[in-house]
Amino acid sequence: MGAGMVHRAVFDAVRYNPDEMQGFAFGVGLDRLAMIKYEIPDIRLFYGADLRFIHQFRSL
């Protein structure tokens, strides 16, 4: 999961004062969490529209 404090240069670019502002950003791929939980090996399965894959998760 990528995360970190917002760099001063980013605040400069949007004209916030970096000495007054602090920022924290983080992002986690929901599809990647699902891959860990359900042991899915390839992220492309989510976007391939293959019903043999999709039907396996009808119970959710």
Added chain:
Amino acid sequence: MKFSYPLLKKFVPVLKDKQQAMDALTLHSFEAEDAGGAAIEVKLPPNRYADCSGHVGIARELSASLGVLLKLPSARPVQSARAPRSFSVKVEDADRCPRYTACALDGVRIGPSPAWLATVLAECGLRPISNVVDVMNYVMLETGQPLHAFDLDRLEKHALVVRPARAGERITTIDGQDVELPVGTLVIADAKRPQAIAGVKGGKHAEVTAATTRIVVEAATFEPSAIYRTSRAVNISTDASQRFARGMPTSLPSQALARAVELLAEVAHAMRGDAFDSRPQAPAPHVVRFDAKRYERLIGAPVSGKRVRDILVSLGFTPMKDDRWQVPRERVDIGSFADLVEEVARFAGYGKLPSAAPHVALKPPADDTSVAAKMLVRQILAGLGFDEVYTHSFVSEQAAAAFDPAFAVVRLENPPSDLFSALRPSLATNVFNAIDANARFFDNVNIFEVGKAFQRSGQGVTERLMLCMMSAAKKQETFFYVKGALERLLEGFGIRNIAFATKPASLGTEFLSRAGANAADGIHTLAIEAEGKTIGYIGAARHAVRDWCISVAEFDLEQLSSLASANVAFTPLSSFPSMVRDLSLRLSTAVKIGEVMRAAQVAVPDLLEDVDLVDEYADPSWKGEQSITLRFVFHAPDRTLTAVEVDRLMDRIAAALKRDFQAAIR
């Protein structure tokens, strides 16, 4: 990037094993993984190529991590002159080449490299070629600085000119590739022509061969975007271009050159000659002040002055008065105080920072109606047996071209391929591809997708959130299945007035004609009207190839949500019974059932509660005629209707239908 563990151990002798090195790097510096054999794979961020693309930089990180001393090789500096005698250098583009250093060497004896050198190269994934070329690569592995050796006697007038390429200039690279140089590409040329693509690759003409006795070694800094652009334009990527493209420090060339000259003496018996440096005076160093109180405020934990000193000194920072620190020249990534905070914190240990729950204002997020709409759609359609899919937002050039030019499809400026050359104007194209792909495994496929469709409008692009439902079955009719699901869905959104009109729907027609609709069966689309507004289309076609019946409905989901209403008011249940009558009619197939039902409503506006089509029949011998049975439900809120009253109402209806549609009552 691959690093040799044995070489790292030479610089950090106390290292116990590869695992310790990888763990230390991963914990404090960069992700490091086992690359097999003696190699470690390190994931370098682009802004750390300047100091860590060489083993020395990684060794420095390890020494700071483990709190140990470094054992670095030193080299006698090269004495440079403004105008060396055995060769000349002219830097015509100082902006793109902020520093150029070079040294001539004589008495070179080309041969294979010693085993210790060849081994390190192999561990890092490089092939040993000859002692001179190998030293160039070895010093790059050690310091990060890319180097290049020219055969001095093969350079016209022994000149090196750093200049933009002129129109029509070409070069044959050392691996025999003939490259046309785009005008303006930075090259290293001799008095006649380009001998190297600066920062990228050397040319064959002046390459070091078995016959070479005199060389000139180049160590320079090139401006990152220039090298990046050149590398893309000529489609050549090398260890050198990858480093320069990310930005190398101008302080490095002289150090690397000194090391190379020393190794060439040891390994190729080369004697150092004249040298050149375009910038012998180092610029003033960058200085940053470390404020312990600000550090604690930013990071959340205090740090002792001693710890700060130990960490920064081991990273090569020089302490000055007043808590100020001189930044090592190779650390082009250190700009401000926040960068110093990161340096200290990552070695002090992010894992050691205390955890505290965040203090935030409890403000509920703004409502996003599209989220609620999407959830409702998924709930209803999944409940009805449809599967949700995600398809690409792009369509192929072929699909885009098939669209009505009046529709203004958004095309990509740099399409990755013909398959992804435009933004989808409708979801149906790719949903159909999904149906097609699943046809191999299923005889009946019901799917839906919620996603954005795009259209050009003026200079910009409009995005619409669409829902597309599609059903396909072998030899089985699917239109009424989709229509029924659609009606149930619209009902779920609180839409009470649903109608289907024969209005042109270009999106629907485009799709169905490309879905292989059989021309003989025709393409049928109807416009979906919710509360009187057209929101999309529904259609059906028989697939020409597979004998499938495909039905599709697609509409604007945002428009639907805006029409949706959760306002329901209870209607009291009546204590008076309804009267039901059936009527069978024979009429032309050109007549629309909806209009017949509407005509009945008009004929009996107040007491007719409901009209339904309960049967239809078409005898094969009838041409253009059909028989339908309508069921009428009559109801009065204040009394029980008598049979006589209902008979009269039925007569009224029958008369209207006979008159308006030439219907024959059966």
